[in-house]
Amino acid sequence: MKITCLPSGALGVNTYLAIDENTKKGFIVDPGGYNPKLTKMVKEEGADIQYIILTHGHADHICGVNEHLDDFPGVKVVANKNEENMLSDVNFNQSAMFGVPQTVKADILTDDGDELKVGDLTLKFIYTPGHTPGGMCVYIASENVLFSGDTLFCESIGRTDFPGGSFQELKDAVHNKLFTLPDETAVLPGHMGATTIGHEKGNNPFV
Structure with missing residues (x-):
């Protein structure tokens, strides 16, 4: 897999x-704004984009969805079922505050443990509420990769002082679900650089 x-x-x-x-099948995670470089790269790679996956519904992760859907007609938007209200409310998702009010309709609403195939890859959706009510991570066991959104960063976790946030829920999700993954699993967060599950187990003061 190329990421x-x-x-x-x-x-x-x-x-x-x-x-x-x-197979040249692919997916996009968290388009926070329209980026023509992304569209150009898809074309250069000859990739067939299947899904746009949203780890959660905050504005900085969703404001490029609708424009990229124009570039990739037929692509399905994927989000957790508990994030539907946020995606449809410009105040809840904070896009109105950014001056670019956006709503997004998810075509596929996932539950904890649901899976999708993208070519030869199996994507598993892990429900990790706390940063938002419907936060989720995307785990690909065959590649030892976790797209963690704003759930887990390098030696930190996402903020929980937004509407619908819960420190206890986020702490429990990281400890009980993410820290059970193999130590070598690469953690690709929504902000900052990559880390690993093993590194976080030893260095994350929040869990």
Whole structure:
């Protein structure tokens, strides 16, 4: 699998383009703003984008969805079922505050443990509430990769002082779900650089 990070949006969120090199099927994670470089790279790679996956519904992770859907017609938007209200409310998702009010309709609403296939890859969705009510991570066991959104950063976790946030829920999700993954699993967060599950177990003071 080839993964490229293409920061986008007002806060430079880590937007990921992931492509199964065997089949050229791919997906996008958290397009926080429209980034023409992403569209150009998809075309250069000859990739067939299947899904836009949202780890959660905050503005800095969703404000590029609708424009990129124009570039990739037929692509399905994926989010956790508990994030539907946030995606449809410009105040709840804070896009109105950024001056770019956006709503997003998810075509596929996932539950904890649901899976999707992208080429030869199996994507498992792990429900990790706390930063938002419907926060989730995307785990690909065959590649030892976790797209963690704003759930888990390098030696930190996401803020929980937003509407719908809960420190206890986030702490429990990280400890009981993410820290059970193999230590070598790469953690690709929504902000800052990559880390690993093993590193976080030993160095994350919040869990």
